[in-house]
Amino acid sequence: MTTEQLYQRYRESGTVSTDTRNIIPNSIFFALKGERFNANEFAAQALESGAKWAVVDEAKYAVDERYILVADVLSTLQDLARYHRRQLNIPIIGITGTNGKTTTKELLYAVLSQRFKTYATKGNLNNHIGVPLTLLSIDDSIEMAVIEMGANHQQEIAFLCDIALPTHGLITNVGKAHLEGFGSFDGVKKAKGELYDFLKMQDGVLFLQGDNEYLREMEMQRGISKTVRYGFSSENDIVGRLEYANPLLCISWKTDDTKDVHVVQTQLTGTYNIENILAAIAVGHFFGIDDIRINHGVEGYTPTNNRSQITKTVHNTVIADYYNANVSSMEAALANIAVIEAVYKVIILGDMFELGEDAWIEHRRVVDRALAVEAKRTIFVGEAFYAQRNPKAEFYKTTDDAKEALRERPVVDSTVLLKASRGMAFEKLMEAL
Template sequence: MTTEQLYQRYRESGTVSTDTRNIVPNSIFFALKGERFNANEFAAQALESGAKWAVVDESKYVADERYVLVEDVLTTLQELARYHRRQLHIPFIGITGTNGKTTTKELLYAVLSQRFKTYATKGNLNNHIGVPLTLLSIDDSIEMAVIEMGANHQQEIAFLCDIAAPTHGLITNVGKAHLEGFGSFEGVKKAKGELYDFLKTHDGVLFLQGDNEYLREMETQRGILKVVRYGFSPTNDIVGRLEYANPLLGVSWKIRDAEMFHTIQTQLTGSYNTENILAAVAVGRFFGIDDTQINQGIVTYTPTNNRSQITKTAQNVVIADYYNANVSSMEAALANLAVIEAEHKVIVLGDMFELGEDAAKEHRYIIDRALALDADRTIFVGEAFYAHQNTKAEFYATTDNAKEALRERPVVDSTVLLKASRGMAFEKLMDMV
């Protein structure tokens, strides 16, 4: 079956499924494979649960005309998504970066939805499977699409751009993350810059944090012609400033050369989110959304999924930011805590993953940065941090050990930062603070 023929079946069904636990009636089931599963084995179950067709790549599972046999299911899913994308003649905004991708994506969605019917990546579906699934969720009623793209190796962003074909794009920032896959910070810049390469080749529009020296250098090297700049210096098209972070953000912005600033109170914490907010302003104004609607979208946005979330517990104010962590996001979280006005501050940091041979050096660096804040209490959790234990802070090898220590010696009347890689399971500590 050709991609065009399969596409006709997709148009008839209107949706795809990949999980037998959540089959959409009349959908096309794609039997994907992973390290520990082979969904070919569940194709019959998917059909029994309501799928109309099942795409498989092992002939022994084909029982009747409802099965579509292909060479490779994942490749077929990606090709179908690529074909569908070419039928959609609307703006596609691609977002990547070391930190802030998801928050920026959600802010863009909040602003663009004020005027346009907008579809944005759900959750964290930002990889070689997630992006195709996102594209195949976009129907003809959608007027604007925001696509998050993640990567931990070279050429992944290029591959995702080839499928999603962004007409507009932005890189939030570049920092030290996934160094095992990228090899170095220069490798990070090269990989993220693949979005710029695509925009250059396809005459796309770039939204650029004009005060970020790395991003500015990457843009200059490529000579992208259509650039909208946002940042803090007066030469940017959108100029912003942080008003306060106590702990929620107050941010002001204006267009270049205007006299008056708009000042808005957000539901975000983290001074580092100021530039994510300015990105949403820049995109909103580019697409003709008026200032009142832009501000409304930003003010009403509420963060979720333990990304820069403020939680008031019975004893403390907790900054829950443990969905992910790397060196640059740790630095940003600590810098934000430094500007928050609070009488008592407690820092609880967990290991950063995927740093490769730089892991020891970078964990030692973060220890020094955290101790420099002179918080009331500083706690490091995980084997990588534990290897550098000293008498200036508390060190625990596991999250469970830290939980027990917090139970024995509770934290009260404090602003608490919880920051770690997702695998550290810091949600276990929420009951203790």
């Protein structure tokens, strides 16, 4: 079956499924394979659960006309998404970066939805499977889409751009993450810069954090002609400023061609989120959304999924930021807690993963940075941090050990930063705070 023929069946069904636990009636089921599973084995179950067709790549499972046999299910899914994207005559904004991708994506959605019927990546479906699934969720009613793109190796962003064909794009920032896959910080810049390469080739529009020296350098190297700049200095098209953080951010912003200043009280914490907010403002302004609607979109956004999420417990105010962690996001979180207005501050940091041979030195750097912040207690958790232990702070090998210590010596009346890689399971600590 050709891609065009499969696309006709997709148009008839209107949707696709990949998980037999959540089959959408009349969908096309794609039997993907992974290291520990082979969904070909569950194709019959998918049909019994309501799928109309099942795409498989092992002939023994294609027992009747409801099965579509292909050479490779994943490649077929990607080809179908690429074909569908080419039928969509809408702006698509591609987002990548080391930190802040998901928050920025959600802020863009909150702002753009004030005027346009917008679709954005759900959750973290930002890889070689998630991006195709996102594109195939876009129907004819959608006027604009925001596609998040993640990567931990070279050429992944280029591959995703070839499927999603972004007309506009932005890189939130570049930092030290996934160094095992990228090899070095220069490798990170090269990989993320693949989005800039695509925009240059397609004469697309770039939204640039104009005060970020790395992003400016990456843009200048490519000579992108259509660039909208946002940041804090007056040279930017959208200029922002922090008014206060207590711990929620209040910011002001203006365009470079007017004296009108707009003040926005957000539901976000983290000074590092100011540039994510300004990115959404810049995109909204570019697409002609008026200032009042832009502010309404930003003010209405509340973070979830433990990304800079404020949680009020019985005893404390907790900044839950343990969905992910790397060197750059750790430093940003520490810079934020340093400026937050609070009587007592407690810092609890957990190990960062995927740092490769730089793990020891980067964990040492974070320890030094954390100890420079005035706090009532500073606590480090995990094997990598434990190797850096010194008498100026508390160190625990496991999250359970730290939880027990917090029960023995409770934290009360404090603003607490919880920051760690997801694998540290820092949600356990919430029970002790």
